[in-house]
Amino acid sequence: MATMASSTFTASHLTKSSIFDTSSFHGTPVAPPPSSSVRFQPTVKASSSSVSMSSTGGSNLPYDLQNFRFEPIRESIVSREMTRRYMMDMITYADTDVVVVGAGSAGLSCAYELSKNPNVQVAIIEQSVSPGGGAWLGGQLFSAMIVRKPAHLFLDELGIAYDEQDTYVVIKHAALFTSTIMSKLLARPNVKLFNAVAAEDLIVKGDRVAGVVTNWALVSMNHDTQSCMDPNVMEAKVVVSSCGHDGPFGATGVKRLRSIGMIKSVPGMKALDMNAAEDAIVDLTREIVPGMIVTGMEVAEIDGSPRMVSN
Numbered sequence: 001m002a003t004m005a006s007s008t009f010t011a012s013h014l015t016k017s018s019i020f021d022t023s024s025f026h027g028t029p030v031a032p033p034p035s036s037s038v039r040f041q042p043t044v045k046a047s048s049s050s051v052s053m054s055s056t057g058g059s060n061l062p063y064d065l066q067n068f069r070f071e072p073i074r075e076s077i078v079s080r081e082m083t084r085r086y087m088m089d090m091i092t093y094a095d096t097d098v099v100v101v102g103a104g105s106a107g108l109s110c111a112y113e114l115s116k117n118p119n120v121q122v123a124i125i126e127q128s129v130s131p132g133g134g135a136w137l138g139g140q141l142f143s144a145m146i147v148r149k150p151a152h153l154f155l156d157e158l159g160i161a162y163d164e165q166d167t168y169v170v171i172k173h174a175a176l177f178t179s180t181i182m183s184k185l186l187a188r189p190n191v192k193l194f195n196a197v198a199a200e201d202l203i204v205k206g207d208r209v210a211g212v213v214t215n216w217a218l219v220s221m222n223h224d225t226q227s228c229m230d231p232n233v234m235e236a237k238v239v240v241s242s243c244g245h246d247g248p249f250g251a252t253g254v255k256r257l258r259s260i261g262m263i264k265s266v267p268g269m270k271a272l273d274m275n276a277a278e279d280a281i282v283d284l285t286r287e288i289v290p291g292m293i294v295t296g297m298e299v300a301e302i303d304g305s306p307r308m309v310s311n
Contacts, residue, residue, distance in 0.1 A: 089192050089194075090232070092121075092192070093121070093123040093192055093194075093234060094233070094234060094235065095234075095235045095236075096122070096123050096234060096235070096236050096237075097120045097121045097122065097236065097238070098114055098120060098122045098123070098236055098237065098238045098239075098240060099122075099123045099125060099199075099211065099212050099234050099236040099238075100114075100122060100123070100124045100125070100240045100242060101125045101199045101212060101239065101240065101241050101242060101243055101252075101253060102125070102126065102241070102243040102298075103124050103125075103126035103128075103131035103132065103133065103193065103195070104131075104132065104133025104134060104135055104242060104244055104296060105132075105133060105134075105135040105177070105178070105296070106242040106281075106295045106296025106297070107124065107126075107133075107240070107242035107295075107296065108124075108131070108132070108135075108178070108181050108182060108185060109154070109181065110240055110242060110295055111124050111185055111191060112181055112184070112185045115185065115190055115191045118188075118189070119190075120190060121190050122191045123191075123194060123234060123236070124191065124192070124194065125194050125197050125198075125199050125212065125214060125234075126193065126194070126195040126196075126197065127196070127197065127198040127199075127217040127220070128195065128196070128217070129195055129196045129217075130195070131182060131193060131195050132175075132178040132182070133244055134244070135174055135177060135178045136174055136175050136178055137174050137175075138174050139309045143173045143174060143175070144170050144171065144172060144173065144174070145170070145171040145173070145174035145176075146168055146169075146170055147162070147168060147169050147170075147171065148167065148168045148278065149167055149168060149169065152164070152168075152169045155169065155171070155177070158177075158180050158181055158184065159180070160176060160177055160180050161176075194214070196216065196217045196218070197214050197215070197216060197217060198214065198215055198216070198217045198220035198221075199212045199213065199214055199243075199252065199253075200213045200214065200215050200220055201213035201231070201256065202239065202253070202256055202257075202260075202292070203235060204260065204262070207262070207289070208289075208290040208291040209239050209290065209291035209292035210236070210291055211233055211234050211235040211236045211239065212233070212234050212236070212239055213231045214231055214232050214233065214234060215229070215231040215232065236291075237291070238291060238292070238293060239253070239291060239293070240292075240294075241253025241254065241292060241293070241294050241295070241298055242294075242295045242296040242298060243296075243298050244296060244297045244298060245269060245297040245298070245300065245301060245307065246268055246301055250297070250298075250301075251266065251297075251298050251302075253292065253294060254266050254288070254294060254298055254301055254302040257288070257289060257292070262289050263289065263302070266301055267301075267302075267303075268301055268304065269297070269300035269301055269304065269305060269306065270300075270304055270305060270307065271306060271307065272306060272307050273306035273307075273308075274308045274309065276305070276306045277300060277305060277306040277307055277308035278308055280299070280300065280303065280305040280306070281295075281296065281297070281299045281300060281305065281308075284299045284303055284305065285299055288302065
């Protein structure tokens with residue numbers, strides 16, 4: 001999956017172009033959690049019907065299923081907690097460092113690399129309820145994911161097991177990659193995923209992309225059936241467009257650039273040539289106009305590069 005490798009280029013390009021002059025971006029790994037943090041692992045006691053949760057701190061908490069009861073909570077508290085925290089996220093990320101549009105394999109990998117620097121704030125916009133794009137499955141509803149070397153080094157970093165072959169490796173289920181990278185990425189304090197949110201347009205100031213126009217995905221899909229429902233915005237130093245290949249929501253970033261005259265054409269991807277396609281996506285990931293980088297299959301759309309299978 002060359003789109004994973006392209007994220008490293010994206011991070012390198014951001015550094016070279018000094019987009020984050022006000023930060024100390026060097027792509028350094030996020031520090032491990034403090035040793036005092038507690039991670040629970042369930043263990044079953046053979047001599048009892050109860051289950052205990054043992055922690056790395058050495059304490060054992062009784063967990064008796066026969067007498068289990070949830071602590072009481074008011075419904076209004078649940079509503080307030082969800083609303084307050086989400087609205088605080090919207091306030092926080094209304095002006096951010098990077099907005100990644102599209103949470104497929106390319107967008108997630110890019111966000112993972114960029115967010116290694118805790119000083120870089122990353123918002124991810126995904127129109128679907130479930131992020132991951134086509135990376136939940138292999139091709140034609142098959143589950144295995146094929147990753148060509150040397151991109152397996154990224155899998156090593158994520159700690160994903162695979163079956164090693166000569167020039168490629170095989171992950172037993174594509175969802176293992178998607179769920180793993182999401183769990184690691186979304187645990188970082190400088191990352192927020194806004195799923196079920198569509199990027200309806202770009203913010204453009206002069207000749208520079210300066211953010212995205214957002215709306216709930218269901219609202220965006222029903223503009224023709226309802227009266228005017230105005231959008232919201234996120235300003236950003238950089239927008240990374242990883243919307244995928246052309247389709248209902250695909251290639252929207254480059255198509256919008258063409259429609260407003262910032263680029264001349266979007267020829268669309270050529271027929272399949274996997275060896276040429278994956279190298280081209282990595283090589284051609286770049287800042288296409290000031291403030292906007294394209295990565296993943298959207299690169300093939302704008303450059304007329306060959307297509308590849310999903311993984």
